[in-house]
Amino acid sequence: MFLNSEIIFKINEIKDLSFEMGKDLSKSSTFKLVASGDFISIRTKEATALLLQLLYSYNLDYRVLGLGANQILPTTSPVPYLKLNFSFDKNIFNNVCDLYKVPASLSISNLTAHAVKFGIKGWEVFTGIPATVGGAIFMNAGTALGEFGSIVHSVDIVRKNGRMENYLVNEKSFSYRKNNFLNSGDIIIGAELKHFGIDLSIGSKIEQYLQYRSETQPLLAKTCGCMFKNAKINLPQSHGVITCPAGLYIDIMGLKGLQYNGVRVSRKHANFFENVGEARYEDVFKLMEIIYSELYDNFGIKFEPEVEF
Numbered sequence: 001m002f003l004n005s006e007i008i009f010k011i012n013e014i015k016d017l018s019f020e021m022g023k024d025l026s027k028s029s030t031f032k033l034v035a036s037g038d039f040i041s042i043r044t045k046e047a048t049a050l051l052l053q054l055l056y057s058y059n060l061d062y063r064v065l066g067l068g069a070n071q072i073l074p075t076t077s078p079v080p081y082l083k084l085n086f087s088f089d090k091n092i093f094n095n096v097c098d099l100y101k102v103p104a105s106l107s108i109s110n111l112t113a114h115a116v117k118f119g120i121k122g123w124e125v126f127t128g129i130p131a132t133v134g135g136a137i138f139m140n141a142g143t144a145l146g147e148f149g150s151i152v153h154s155v156d157i158v159r160k161n162g163r164m165e166n167y168l169v170n171e172k173s174f175s176y177r178k179n180n181f182l183n184s185g186d187i188i189i190g191a192e193l194k195h196f197g198i199d200l201s202i203g204s205k206i207e208q209y210l211q212y213r214s215e216t217q218p219l220l221a222k223t224c225g226c227m228f229k230n231a232k233i234n235l236p237q238s239h240g241v242i243t244c245p246a247g248l249y250i251d252i253m254g255l256k257g258l259q260y261n262g263v264r265v266s267r268k269h270a271n272f273f274e275n276v277g278e279a280r281y282e283d284v285f286k287l288m289e290i291i292y293s294e295l296y297d298n299f300g301i302k303f304e305p306e307v308e309f
């Protein structure tokens with residue numbers, strides 16, 4: 001449901017947020033698709049709580065936007081986007097701390113820079129992932145080196161009804177590319193991050209992994225990361241599970257470089273799509289359908305989307 005004038009009036013009465021109707025969002029995701037929508041930028045946790053209370057009282061949906069590195073934005077959105085934009089004193093990164101209290105809106109590239117400088121053990125797990133702290137926790141983003149969830153101590157949440165809560169992470173809080181403690185509509189506003197001591201070799205480990213990623217992935221193109229999840233296949237007669245990498249199967253089919261309107265299968269890494277023109281949601285969806293069908297028809301494997309539509 002689109003916001004009516006009464007709701008917009010009430011939103012504008014809340015301190016520390018700004019509302020823009022029908023904002024151009026083509027720069028609000030890493031894919032840079034043609035997109036627009038109502039956009040609410042929020043500068044404090046108190047404003048987040050008040051806004052959620054208001055939206056909850058009208059039973060209104062919304063979508064939270066981090067860097068938009070895992071979202072395929074529709075050309076026009078029926079729900080408003082909420083973007084956290086909290087201020088933060090980066091002096092915390094001048095020294096090594098036991099726990100780091102950071103806002104959800106912070107880009108995790110700041111954490112990587114700190115890890116390289118001081119050798120923060122455990123922080124190599126998210127090397128090269130474009131994300132905010134909130135997006136990385138929500139997705140439990142990870143690499144071959146590990147997952148973001150492993151370094152999260154606690155999470156500050158504003159629940160859908162506007163109630164604030166500090167959630168202490170336990171061994172069941174995260175699974176593969178997801179968290180298990182947020183309900184639909186909850187917003188992460190901050191987190192305390194831990195580490196596993198100091199190891200001066202971490203800096204070079206991060207730099208090597210970054211180098212590897214830039215050689216194998218189209219990091220300079222407009223993309224949304226991996227489009228399909230790798231498929232897990234149960235072998236017959238309990239012979240175990242194998243992982244089928246989506247990129248490898250797309251590559252074997254010779255589909256690198258396949259283009260639909262402004263979106264193209266990357267020639268560098270087949271599980272990435274690149275926006276090479278004025279690509280739109282519909283173009284991405286169509287190219288995904290084509291690839292999905294080709295892989296299913298030829299290998300009988302259903303590769304599920306990794307990105308959020």
Ligand SMILES: Cc1cc2nc3c(=O)[nH]c(=O)nc-3n(C[C@H](O)[C@H](O)[C@H](O)COP(=O)(O)OP(=O)(O)OC[C@H]3O[C@@H](n4cnc5c(N)ncnc54)[C@H](O)[C@@H]3O)c2cc1C
Pocket residue numbers: 030063064065066067068069070071084104128129130131132133134135136137138139140141142143186187188189218219223224225226308
């Ligand atoms: C070049 C490239 C490489 C990538 N490589 C990897 C990789 O190696 N590993 C990996 O895991 N991912 C990878 N990704 C995908 C992406 O970076 C991750 O999924 C990342 O966690 C997204 O973070 P974000 O802040 O952009 O969140 P968004 O994409 O904006 O949002 C993702 C989801 O999180 C929700 N969300 C975001 N912030 C909050 C919040 N504060 N509170 C509640 N919900 C929130 C959104 O509503 C949405 O549902 C890559 C993407 C690109 C473009």
